[in-house]
């Protein structure tokens with residue numbers, strides 16, 4: 001194996017959104033150079049054979065370092081922090097590190113799927129509804145993961161049930177309360193320092209002021225708004241945002 005291949009770092013990503021945004025922000029934050037490969041999710045490029053050869057699940061993001069392939073955005077961030085030089089993004093104190101992982105798990109498992117459900121109905125599906133229905137049906141048919149097939153189909157046909165949407169709103173409200181309360185006690189989610197927990201939380205929650213303005217706004221959640229702006233002003237975030245290409249990026253206007 002040639003040593004040179006370890007200099008090759010390629011990130012396959014879509015917009016700097018909930019999942020793709022995590023490794024993008026972590027790499028820029030650490031000052032690690034990488035090749036950006038934008039995969040157009042709205043053109044279903046993530047289900048093309050050439051991408052499925054890299055990540056058979058057809059999801060984004062995927063990081064390729066030399067001969068190694070990494071999926072799962074939160075775990076990818078930990079790899080980036082461990083494998084490369086640059087400012088540490090994981091707290092060194094054991095309790096703070098536990099807290100960083102606690103937030104990662106809570107946001108990914110409990111809040112993330114609900115924000116994703118509302119986000120897809122609000123931002124992603126409307127961008128696709130004008131397309132040829134037969135072409136969309138064929139694209140959905142090609143999706144390798146059953147869970148993603150169902151999510152696409154429900155979003156495009158607007159068939160999330162009222163119960164599903166209500167449950168998602170409740171979960172998001174609970175997540176928002178937890179973050180707002182935590183930021184009242186400490187500057188960052190895992191304690192005194194910016195960490196992977198903030199990167200994950202920022203990527204997940206930055207669409208909420210546009211998607212649920214009644215829930216996340218200046219008067220109801222001032223700490224979240226200030227935290228989102230504080231993170232949004234970081235040079236690493238500006239670089240990641242510059243890689244966005246779709247109107248979905250307009251939801252970040254409040255950061256300016």
Ligand SMILES: N[C@@H](CCC(=O)N[C@@H](CS)C(=O)NCC(=O)O)C(=O)O
Pocket residue numbers: 017018019020041046058059060061071072073074143148152
């Ligand atoms: N748990 C995975 C989730 C990856 C995922 O589902 N990403 C979405 C984009 S946010 C995706 O690739 N969707 C493609 C599709 O549904 O076709 C991670 O954190 O990386």
